[in-house]
Amino acid sequence: MLQFFEKNPDASLHFDCIEQDQNAVNYAQELCKNFLPNITFHVKNALRFQSTTKYDLIWSAGLFDYFDDKVFVHLLKKLGSMLEGGGEIVIGNFSTMNPSKSYMEVFEWHLHHRSPNTLKYLAKSAGFTNITIGKEPEGVNLFLHIV
Ligand SMILES: C[S@@+](CC[C@H](N)C(=O)[O-])C[C@H]1O[C@@H](n2cnc3c(N)ncnc32)[C@H](O)[C@@H]1O
Structure with missing residues (x-):
């Protein structure tokens, strides 16, 4: 978010962020202090988060590999x-x-490491069909994309 807003300071986007650790939120708020009108931080368990807002983009990094x-x-x-x-x-x-x-x-630090095929299988199990898998340059982190 910080990198995005630094490159696009006039963007009229709003982000809702869900994180259960108040210290992590404090740190993020400090980093993003110039863009706080565009960001709402929710200190909450992501599993309990519910919103009537429909989002154009839902991004999660460093969370789903904690889950079975x-x-x-x-x-x-x-x-x-x-x-x-x-x-x-x-x-x-x-x-x-x-x-x-x-x-x-x-x-x-025990995580559920997953292959591209497993991520596709889980996305299909959740009812999705338009699924692609990306990765960062080193290939250590995969990104499941669903449209
Ligand atoms: C590996 S860090 C990833 C942080 C950040 N998303 C990133 O990509 O740099 C995992 C974060 O997930 C948070 N977390 C773990 N389980 C959570 C849950 N059920 N709801 C909300 N946050 C959770 C932890 O507090 C921690 O800050």
Whole structure:
């Protein structure tokens, strides 16, 4: 968001952000202090978040890989109910190709690593059909795109 608003300071977009950790929200608010009229922070469990707003873009990074497949599909369906027609959902998830997985687990950072096929399967299970998989340049983090 910060990078977006720095490049597009006159954009008339509004973001709703959901994060359960007040300290993380405080940090984000400080980073984005010049753009706060365009951002609403909700200190909330994402699983309990519900809005009547229909969003053009729903973006989640660093969250769904904490969830098992059942919770993944449940939240994805719920997010779909908050998506504007023609809108897009983007879900980040660590790839099974993550070379640091074992190292992370030494420090008790246990995540559900997923392959492109698993992400597609879970998106289909949530009722979606227009599904593509992207990744960042190193291929460690995958991005499930649903339109
Ligand atoms: C790996 S960090 C990702 C942070 C950020 N989204 C990013 O991509 O840099 C995971 C964040 O998810 C938050 N989190 C975990 N479970 C959550 C939940 N059920 N609802 C809301 N936030 C959650 C944690 O507090 C933490 O700040």
